[in-house]
Amino acid sequence: MKTSVLITEAPAQEDVDVILQGLIGFNEQAIGMPGAARKHFAALVRDEARNTLGGAIGSSYYGWLVIDLLWLPETLRGTGLGTQVMRLSEAEARARGCAGIRLDTYSFQARGFYEKLGFSLFGTLPDHPPGHTRYWLAKRLD
Template sequence: MIQLSDDPTPEERQAVLDAIVAFNDAATGAKAETQAFSALVKDEEGRTLGGAIGYSRHGWLYIELLHLPEAMRGQGTGTRIMEAAEAEARRRGLLGIHLDTFSFQAPGFYERLGFARMGTLRDHPPGHAIHWYAKRFDAGPPSGEAKHHSGDA
């Protein structure tokens, strides 16, 4: 029986995740250790204004979220956040950093920081694109690196 839902329970999600993790661990011979990561910008009262949140797993740091308020952009704060992420990834002994971004967000920012575009899905959302990026710390290019194409949407 296949049951469709717009709202899977946390237990249902966990059951699927546990099965995937077990399969991946068996296939790779390595247990997937996940360690959380954040590099946050705080105001004087300790409120979070923005920053990066992600996790390391399988030898890579994944930046899941990165946001800065409009007033903080263009001042080097995003670069400093990504430099802190890279320093932490290196401290953890990771191979590199990977992330995704929409064409209307920050692909040029990541390219200026040395990230290579790995792939693009056009019309996600319609009229735009999502891009996957990676930055490897050793001399080689990220595995499966796609040739860069101009035009983001």
């Protein structure tokens, strides 16, 4: 079989699906746990008109809740809403039977905020982006 490698900035959904399903299948076979059962979640901060102002977005899979995005506008920071979003996300993780929560942040973002909530650093990547550091944190719930 002759093969080639192509770089593209716009992979077709079918291409993404081939790779994703192949990896999920490999992982499920290796760990004996379904990974395709990814379940999304959002902890949304809304105003009285139900406009979303910020919050957290993520999903649970392989027994962990992963927070992909957390953001609040400057005017809402320091009001306790971020802590409330994180507490509700933790409650959701517990309700889903997750062993813990993981997330990442940058040196110019909120590492201290997460550590105050009981998260521990487990990885760093200096100079990502250049001049800054990326941090990975986790909090075990079990």
